Amino acid sequence: MNKHVKISAENVSKEFIQKGTQRVPVLKDISLQVFDQELLVVLGPGQSGKTTLLRIIAGLEKPTQGRITLDGEEIRGPGPDRGLVFQSYMLFPWKTVEANVRLGLEMAQVPKEKHAETVRHYLDLVGLNGFEKYYPHQLSGGMKQRVGIARAFSTQPKVMLMDEPFGQLDAQTRLFMERETERIWLSDKRTTIFITNNIDEALLLGDRIVTLEGKLPGRMKKSYEVNLPRPRDPMDMEFLKLRHTITSEQELTL
Amino acid sequence: MSKSTHDVSNEVVVRTIVRKRLTLRSLVREEKFLYVVSLVVFFTIWHLAATRGNGDSALVTPWATLQGLYDMMSSPLGGETLVGHTWNSLRRVLIGFSIAVCFGIPLGLLLGISETASAILRPLVDVFRPMPPLAWISLSILWFGIGEEPKIFIIFLASFIPSVLNAYNGVRLIEPELYDVVRVMGGSRWDEIKQVVVPASMPAISAGLQLSITSAWMGVLAAELVSSNSGLGYIIILGMQNSDPQMVLGGMVMIAAVAWVLTASMEKIDMMLCPWRREIKGL
Ligand SMILES: Nc1ncnc2c1ncn2[C@@H]1O[C@H](COP(=O)(O)OP(=O)(O)OP(=O)(O)O)[C@@H](O)[C@H]1O
Numbered sequence: 001m002n003k004h005v006k007i008s009a010e011n012v013s014k015e016f017i018q019k020g021t022q023r024v025p026v027l028k029d030i031s032l033q034v035f036d037q038e039l040l041v042v043l044g045p046g047q048s049g050k051t052t053l054l055r056i057i058a059g060l061e062k063p064t065q066g067r068i069t070l071d072g073e074e075i076r077g078p079g080p081d082r083g084l085v086f087q088s089y090m091l092f093p094w095k096t097v098e099a100n101v102r103l104g105l106e107m108a109q110v111p112k113e114k115h116a117e118t119v120r121h122y123l124d125l126v127g128l129n130g131f132e133k134y135y136p137h138q139l140s141g142g143m144k145q146r147v148g149i150a151r152a153f154s155t156q157p158k159v160m161l162m163d164e165p166f167g168q169l170d171a172q173t174r175l176f177m178e179r180e181t182e183r184i185w186l187s188d189k190r191t192t193i194f195i196t197n198n199i200d201e202a203l204l205l206g207d208r209i210v211t212l213e214g215k216l217p218g219r220m221k222k223s224y225e226v227n228l229p230r231p232r233d234p235m236d237m238e239f240l241k242l243r244h245t246i247t248s249e250q251e252l253t254l
Numbered sequence: 255m256s257k258s259t260h261d262v263s264n265e266v267v268v269r270t271i272v273r274k275r276l277t278l279r280s281l282v283r284e285e286k287f288l289y290v291v292s293l294v295v296f297f298t299i300w301h302l303a304a305t306r307g308n309g310d311s312a313l314v315t316p317w318a319t320l321q322g323l324y325d326m327m328s329s330p331l332g333g334e335t336l337v338g339h340t341w342n343s344l345r346r347v348l349i350g351f352s353i354a355v356c357f358g359i360p361l362g363l364l365l366g367i368s369e370t371a372s373a374i375l376r377p378l379v380d381v382f383r384p385m386p387p388l389a390w391i392s393l394s395i396l397w398f399g400i401g402e403e404p405k406i407f408i409i410f411l412a413s414f415i416p417s418v419l420n421a422y423n424g425v426r427l428i429e430p431e432l433y434d435v436v437r438v439m440g441g442s443r444w445d446e447i448k449q450v451v452v453p454a455s456m457p458a459i460s461a462g463l464q465l466s467i468t469s470a471w472m473g474v475l476a477a478e479l480v481s482s483n484s485g486l487g488y489i490i491i492l493g494m495q496n497s498d499p500q501m502v503l504g505g506m507v508m509i510a511a512v513a514w515v516l517t518a519s520m521e522k523i524d525m526m527l528c529p530w531r532r533e534i535k536g537l
């Protein structure tokens with residue numbers, strides 16, 4: 001496997017100032033490497049700074065200390081080379097499915113003739129052809145997040161950042177979307193950072209899992225290689241063993 | 255069309271559910287029936303009230319009101335028919351309202367977007383906001399005389415504040431993460447305004463338009479009641495001076511009718527401005 005480092009975080013810490021004066025440390029000394037074509041899962045409990053970490057990588061927040069590089073260059077702000085899938089979808093309710101996906105193309109000043117084709121390509125990829133003219137409020141949660149994924153893909157980012165994308169879905173749809181994510185990821189091996197608080201989701205998807213400690217500020221705890229063949233079976237012995245290891249080590253910190 | 259596996263989880267929320275329609279429809283029928291009953295009772299009471307007494311009552315029957323309306327449409331009053339007077343009022347409203355909206359909405363958006371603009375202009379808005387537009391009538395006549403200008407000025411004032419405030423609140427209620435969507439894609443500040451600020455505040459802006467047009471219509475009548483020689487407000491005053499209840503009631507009916515048309519048009523405009531809400535509203 002190609003071990004080219006795509007994203008590298010070096011001692012990243014983040015403090016927020018709340019209520020004017022109160023300093024809240026949210027991330028502490030995060031060092032992390034994401035390799036090219038890797039699907040890295042960041043596993044952490046609720047309120048452990050997961051979203052903040054992803055937003056720093058996206059360039060939407062600045063780290064208080066440390067730095068993050070993408071292909072060796074320091075990240076200084078947001079840009080279309082990183083696609084972000086939001087925890088709460090963040091579709092534009094005034095735009096149709098098609099127009100939501102087209103948004104990135106309009107801003108990247110892709111020539112108009114190419115829009116239709118690109119939009120169709122990514123809607124196909126997420127299995128939404130036939131729903132181009134629907135508005136977000138007409139879609140189920142799983143479909144909304146597919147639009148979110150297609151939209152993030154449309155600018156052809158170097159890395160995909162997915163923030164608990166299926167946290168709001170029911171168990172069945174969630175499992176289905178996880179399979180879909182695996183299928184899409186296998187189809188072009190786009191480097192992906194996938195955030196979750198769900199251990200099964202982490203084990204189904206990750207090439208590697210890094211865990212965040214439970215209390216603020218979030219710290220990196222451990223890293224696990226998941227060397228199981230895909231598609232993975234949650235009832236498989238190896239799967240369950242690793243699940244047990246991670247759960248018990250995770251619980252120690254709580 | 256081929257059914258691939260992933261079509262399975264594509265459930266679409268379609269709002270017109272057949273099962274619901276049946277109960278809904280019968281409900282609507284029932285409501286319509288009650289609606290008609292209510293109106294019939296109202297007009298009967300009106301009629302009885304008007305025919306009681308010695309015929310010198312200040313109230314005329316619904317039928318006489320309709321006749322009065324017809325007469326005023328065919329024979330001119332103060333140089334114009336009722337249609338002409340209606341148009342005079344309406345024209346003033348449309349001019350004042352358009353000016354107010356053209357300045358008010360951009361100003362409201364600006365206040366919402368820019369902290370500096372808000373810091374400078376909000377105090378002014380706050381000073382003028384509680385002042386009822388009608389309080390300006392005397393001043394505006396002093397400033398502008400008795401022509402069209404004072405009336406248009408009153409209408410402008412009446413519709414300006416709701417336009418500003420609704421646009422402003424529309425911007426302030428925008429979910430901040432929506433901006434992040436644009437920023438992550440490499441969009442500029444201008445993209446944020448074009449792609450998020452304007453469309454996301456459109457429902458609030460549209461609600462502001464409805465408020466503005468209603469208050470503009472009240473404004474024009476008040477201005478015409480005070481000083482005018484044309485318009486629906488003038489008709490009512492003329493009827494009062496001539497002790498002609500037919501004329502007053504006819505004018506009132508026309509005022510209500512125009513108000514209804516204005517409100518209905520604004521709802522149409524709302525549908526055009528916010529097409530994505532069509533189904534949501536039907537819920
Ligand atoms: N912009 C901000 N300003 C101030 N404080 C913030 C900001 N963003 C996050 N925080 C603080 O950081 C904490 C952790 O936030 P974050 O959303 O990163 O955690 P999370 O692990 O993604 O949580 P969740 O499981 O709920 O998604 C929050 O509780 C909040 O107090």
Ligand SMILES: [Mg+2]
Binds near residue numbers: 087
């Ligand atoms: Mg989060």
